[in-house]
Amino acid sequence: MKKIYILLFFTVVSNLFSQNGKIYLKNAKFKIGAENTYVYEPSKELTVPKGAVATILDSFSDEIQYKNLVQKGKKYEFTTKVADSARTIFVIITEAQKIVDSNEKKGYIVYLRTQNETELSKSLLGGIIAQNYANYRFQLNKNQKPESKIATYDSLYAKYPDLKKDKTYMSYLYLKNMATPGQNKDIGVAFANVCLQKNTESDLVLATQVYELNNMSDEKEKLEKEILAKYPSGSLAKTKFIGRFYNHKDKTEEYVLKSIDTCKTKYKDSSKETLSSFYSSLLYTYLEEKNMEKIKSIEPYVYNADYSYNNFAWGLSGGDLTMPVQQIDFATNLSKRSLDLLEEKKNKGFYPDYQGLYNMYADTYALLLYKQGKFNEAFEYQNNVKNAGGLDTGGKERYLAMMQKVKSKEEVRNYIENEINSNKSCPPVFISTLKQIYIVQNLPLDQFEKLKDKFDKLAQEEKAKKIIDQFGSKTPTDFVLKNMDGKEVKLSDYKGKVVVLDFWATWCGPCKASFPKMQELVTKYKEKEVTFLFINTFENKKEDEVFKNVTNYITEKKYTFNVVFDSKNEVATTYKVEGIPTRVLIGKNGDILFSDHSNTSLAELIDEQLK
Known part of the structure; x- marks a missing residue:
């Protein structure tokens, strides 16, 4: 029978996770709670550098381990101890900050518990979950679509249908809802019923998550009341407590420390994973106080x-x-x-x-x-930063300013000309600085004009490509949002004007840091055909609370902004906003002209439109 299990094991593994090299347990049986030795066989084409290490995640712990490779002929060995509950380890081979072997961006999975079909099936399922997590931690397989992940789950569930009763099935349901929203209620409710039959707190909480996923608010609310009555200090009660903490308006040092004590004593949770949320709020308080001693004192407790x-x-x-x-x-x-x-x-x-x-x-x-x-x-x-290719438009502008302080005009000129001749995008200040240098050094202006023509052409091509890559079209999507006065603001009402969309949130430090400069722009173009819409988004709080916080902030700072509320994040999603602040410039002809996190070139771009 054991041979059948092993054969089945390798059949499923070969289907789910193909490997170029190999990593496997040195001994056939995994020793729980002890160190185990693993063998790494690289592919024949690969040369493994001397300083390479095995970089390891297990299916239970968040911590990455780094273990030296010991060469044994053409193979390598490493030894490590993982969490007792781990069913798999996920390994890539690295040297310093370089990946040596990632198995073609899939990584290597080692299944630890395969002694019978039940253990094997759970280990294979753990492998899928470990793969998903390791993709995130190691930045591998970034473009794997939900449909592809679902197919991997489905192939395993077809072989082991009892796995659909496992708690990890919730991950599958989330994926299904991402791929086909609103079409998975039947399988969700079936899993919720399985959880209700098990009747443990963790299973009951899973059932509430299913109800939430399927917009079954009455069922969710009723079950949550039952759970809280039965487990007043359980995981759901703790989650509710943390939610109340987040929504508390005045998170003083005393309030935060008291909340930490409550979490430790009433809810018996002293884990860094949980307490980090509280300490992060405390950190912000200490940052506002500029108290470096207190700031450093809580560093170990904050992710x-x-x-x-x-x-x-x-x-x-x-x-x-x-x-x-x-x-x-x-x-x-x-x-x-x-x-x-x-x-x-x-x-x-x-x-x-x-x-x-x-x-x-x-x-x-x-x-x-x-x-x-x-x-x-x-x-x-x-x-x-420049040498690592990390300068965005604003970064290049700052680089040029710093370079002008420490380098000669000749070096500055060579840098700007090389950037333009290398077909790299540059901020407008590059060309104005270059012209000044040509005049001071009495260089031929016709040579400058050729560079300027190339600069202008590159700038236009870069803008057009960026807009199409990001939005798929130059035409902005219309929207209707309410502003602080409760009036509806419709984008298309500003047709024929220059429009600046500024996506921001009250929790976003860089957003608020940019507002004095944005106020300068709003004031400068107040009497001209320019409209600024400050789109508040990604707040993740109740609408009335967000409205109050935003109104208080804008009023206190005396900003004359037309703030509109994207309470469901729909406009931010439509405009492919991945980070804030983000500014989108729409020209007088109605086309999207610019999208960036920086506001350094906004004035020049607006002036071009007003000519």
């Missing part, structure tokens, strides 16, 4: 403190070269701390987000150093 530091520092920086900076010494120290924490993550092993985050953090730090007058150091960091 991705580096990201929070950078966002806050960027907000203080003013967001561009001209806006005034607030608390410059504090902002600069905080920005440097974000880079230090990121470096610590990098030093632990392969960190796929490293380069993108470094580019973001170093850009912030360079801007703050520049505003401190430390031009050489600022240029060094911004040059690192």
Whole structure:
């Protein structure tokens, strides 16, 4: 019988997850709660560098492990201990911040428990879930569509129909709803009934999630009341408690610390995963107080403190070269701390987000150093970002300003000309700076005009391509949203005018940091054929609460913005907004001309339309 299970195991594995090289247990039987040795056989074409390590995720833990490879002839071995509940491990081979072997962006899956058909089926299911999670953590298979993932689940459920009763079936239902929304109620309700029969709190909570997924609000509300009555300190009660915490208006230090104590004592949860949400609120309070001692004291309890530091520092920086900076010494120290924490993550092993985050953090730090007058150091960091290909339009403008402080006019001219001749997109300030250098150095202006013609042509082509790639068409989609006065605002009513859409949220530091500059633009074009619509989106709170928060904020800051509310995020979704702030410029002819996170070139683009 065991041979049949093993044969079946390899049949399913070969169908679900093909591999070029191999990674497998050295011993046939997996030892639970102990270290196990694994064998890695790279493909014949691959040369494995000496410093390479096995980078490991198991199907239970969030933590990545890094284990040295020990060469044994043409094979390699590594030893690790994983969580007792783990059924699979997911492995890629890395060296520093480079992927050596990702099995063609699928990774290597090792199934740990295969001793009988029940264990095997659960391990195979764990492999699918581990694959999905590892795709996110290791940035692999990014373009895998829900339909493809569903097909993988379906092939496994066809072999093992009892897996449809497993708690992980909820993941499958979410995928089905993404692919075919509103068409999966029958299978959802069937799973909810299975959960009701099991009658544990975790299963009952799953049933409420099914009801929510299928818009069965009455059933969800009734069952939640029953769960809360039966488990007053259970997981659902804790979730409700956390929800009330998020919606609390005044999260003082005392309130947050009391909430943390309640979570630990009443709900018996001291995990970092849960408490990090509370500590993140506390971190923001300490950031507002500019209290570095308290800030550092809670760093170990917060996920991705580096990201929070950078966002806050960027907000203080003013967001561009001209806006005034607030608390410059504090902002600069905080920005440097974000880079230090990121470096610590990098030093632990392969960190796929490293380069993108470094580019973001170093850009912030360079801007703050520049505003401190430390031009050489600022240029060094911004040059690192440039060399990594991480400069967006605003970043290039800042790079040029820093370069002009530390390099000769000849070097600046060569840089601008090389960018244009390399067919790279450049901000408008590049061409105006180049003209000044040509005049000062008494260079032939006909040569400058040729470069300007190329610059203009590249700029137009780049804009057109970006718009088509992002929106599929130059024609903006019409929408109707209500503003702070309760009046309906319709985009098409502004036909023939220049329209600027600014997507933002009250929680977005960079959005708010950009508003003084946006107010300057609103004031500048107040009497001209230009309309600004500030689209509040991605708030994830009740509409009345969002309306109150937005109104209070805009009134307090004395901004003269026409704010409209995208409460269901529909307009942001239609306009393919993936991050905020995002500005979309619509020309007088009704075409989309520009979409970017930066506002540095908005005035020049608007002026072009008003000529």
